[in-house]
Amino acid sequence: MAANPGIKNKIFRERGGSMPLPEGTLQGTILKGIGGFYYVEAADTVYECKARGIFRRHSQKPLAGDQVVIVPAEDGTATIDEILPRKNQLVRPPVANIDQLIITASTCDPVPNPLIIDKMTALAVHKNIQPVVVITKSDLDDGAWLKGIYDLAQIRCVLFSAVSGEGAGEMKELLRNRISAFSGNSGVGKSSLLNRLYGGLQLETGDISQKLGRGRHTTRQVELFKLEGGGYVADTPGFSTVDVERYELIRKEELPQCFPEFEPYLNQCKFTSCAHICEKGCAVLKAVEEGKISKSRHGSYCAMYQEVKDVKEWELK
Incomplete structure (x- = not known):
């Protein structure tokens, strides 16, 4: 008996090959998952999808960033039929296939902690993700001492100001056509940075709590945002060294x-x-x-x- 063409295609893709998908299917990227539903961008359309039960039986959960094969239905919804092999994965926040980790720290308010930054760069290298250090609020302090540390380590480092626009062009070029995850303590200006670069995102921002010396968490779920000019950014909830130490x-x-x-x-x-x-x-x-x-x-x-x-x-x- 001849082998099922769909199975042959699956094995070929898992080995890194490129073969046409089975008829009636599409390949896409999971943008987010909420309450058992997954939103997959495929063929310039976002489909609301349910995952096949076989994933639960194999303790495999679809993640934001996953490349998946979906089967669209006549009503505009779809089913996730296959999760393609991941090149990397973070446990918390749960996200896959990241090209670069943007590690954000501010020049002040909150004061930067090099150990926290270094834990994030080490995690990125360990996971085969390109680390990029972005030092925000450069309009308040030039941050030269901090940039010097990462220039010496040959880790890409960018000075950025959401007020003056310093580093905006460099950041846009870095994010173009890549999937990027943002990390950093609350209050360092991750959402302000993205809003400055891509006003259409209109991400919620949180003020610094003067009493606690840290910001309030404003992001609640992992979601990939598509960028003008190509690429995605993953806005990640509470991505901190606590998660690195506990899970990674x-x-x-x-x-x-x-x-x-x-x-x-x-x-x-x-x-x-x-x-x-x-x-x-x-x-x-x-x-x-x-x-x-x-x-x-x-x-x-x-x-x-x-x-x-x-x-x-x-x-x-």
Whole structure:
């Protein structure tokens, strides 16, 4: 008996091939999911979809950002028939297939915390997502000291002001034709940044709470917003280091590779078991002393290493 063409196509796509979809189906991107319904953009139309029960039986949940195959119905709705392989996935916020993680920090109000930023850049590298650091409110402070840290680490860093427009052109080019997720503590100006670049989004913004020194959460669900000129941004609710520490721990053996500026020195240490903390003959420590690696970044690495060095394997599942 001949193999089912739909199954053959599925296997081929999972292996990275490109083959026409089965008749009567479309491939699209999940923009958001609410109450068991998923909104999929396919062929310039957004379909309200239900997922097939087989996904629940296999404990597989469709996520915003997923590439899916849908079967449209005559009434304009559709069914998600297949979830295509993901190139990456974040647990919380639950989103898939991100090209770049935009890590936002403000020059002041709230005061930037390099450790928080470095935890996010490390997560991005670990997940094969391009990290980009955006320093907002540059009209209040130039942020040069903070930018210098990430320039030295060869991590893309942009100074941005929603008031003066500094960095707006660079940000638009960065976001074009990519799926980008935004992270950062509340109050750093994520929504203000997007509203400045794309006024049509009209995202809700929150004022800084002077009493608490932090902003109020204004975003409540992961949703992909389509951008003028191509690309999507994922507005993510409460994306913070709390989620990184709880859901996205990085093994101590993998942590050095999550700091790109360490890479030229990792095979030059005297001992192969070097943790790059305080060991004699450590090439990374020598690079720090010579100013080739930022002391701030190395300090963040040491703090993160201490947090995970005693974590058991089962805790990482």
